[in-house]
Amino acid sequence: AQSVTQLGSHVSVSEGALVLLRCNYSSSVPPYLFWYVQYPNQGLQLLLKYTTGATLVKGINGFEAEFKKSETSFHLTKPSAHMSDAAEYFCAVSGPGAQKLVFGQGTRLTINP
Amino acid sequence: DTGVSQDPRHKITKRGQNVTFRCDPISEHNRLYWYRQTLGQGPEFLTYFQNEAQLEKSRLLSDRFSAERPKGSFSTLEIQRTEQGDSAMYLCASSLDGPRGSYNEQFFGPGTRLTVL
Numbered sequence: 241a242q243s244v245t246q247l248g249s250h251v252s253v254s255e256g257a258l259v260l261l262r263c264n265y266s267s268s269v270p271p272y273l274f275w276y277v278q279y280p281n282q283g284l285q286l287l288l289k290y291t292t293g294a295t296l297v298k299g300i301n302g303f304e305a306e307f308k309k310s311e312t313s314f315h316l317t318k319p320s321a322h323m324s325d326a327a328e329y330f331c332a333v334s335g336p337g338a339q340k341l342v343f344g345q346g347t348r349l350t351i352n353p
Numbered sequence: 354d355t356g357v358s359q360d361p362r363h364k365i366t367k368r369g370q371n372v373t374f375r376c377d378p379i380s381e382h383n384r385l386y387w388y389r390q391t392l393g394q395g396p397e398f399l400t401y402f403q404n405e406a407q408l409e410k411s412r413l414l415s416d417r418f419s420a421e422r423p424k425g426s427f428s429t430l431e432i433q434r435t436e437q438g439d440s441a442m443y444l445c446a447s448s449l450d451g452p453r454g455s456y457n458e459q460f461f462g463p464g465t466r467l468t469v470l
Contacts, residue, residue, distance in 0.1 A: 249393075281463070283444065283461035283462050283463045283464055330395050339386070344395050345394050
């Protein structure tokens with residue numbers, strides 16, 4: 241079985257500040273890990289993914305995440321927040337060859353001017 | 354636009370009525386998924402198809418729910434005798450099959466928001 245816990249349902253940062261969204265996972269098989277972003281009234285868009293190989297992965301819009309097996313974490317970061325980053329962010333897990341995604345409950349990111 | 358499309362975008366219905374949603378995947382994608390997202394929660398997997406075959410169904414998919422993908426292209430999700438608890442966003446996604454064990458990105462549609470009064 242797999243599960244995802246996102247710490248903090250709501251995160252607020254100032255424009256230009258560091259963004260850190262936390263994700264911890266549980267998986268009985270080597271995990272594939274993902275971050276998705278959802279803007280209001282839109283579908284989910286893939287930000288980045290980890291499957292195998294390098295544990296620091298870079299995604300779109302300046303985001304990156306690091307897979308830490310020992311901590312079962314996959315936190316999302318961005319050095320400098322922009323107003324356009326305001327959205328809902330979802331961490332998800334899957335397994336090799338598995339097709340369904342298991343999502344966390346989401347973190348709403350607010351950017352203060 | 355060659356992305357995943359869903360119709361309708363919004364549906365309001367009365368309790369006890371039947372509703373049907375449609376999903377058109379990206380044209381060359383052979384896998385199609387349905388998820389449900391309630392307010393303040395992440396999407397939850399409902400079912401997925403490879404071509405026309407329904408390969409996995411979640412326990413969330415009660416007997417009142419049925420999904421089809423008759424020709425391996427578009428898919429429909431029907432809810433019979435709707436209940437207020439069915440109110441949610443229903444998301445469709447598609448992907449292209451790849452080598453065994455590989456991950457194939459799921460592309461999501463905009464969703465159908467269902468409100469049951």
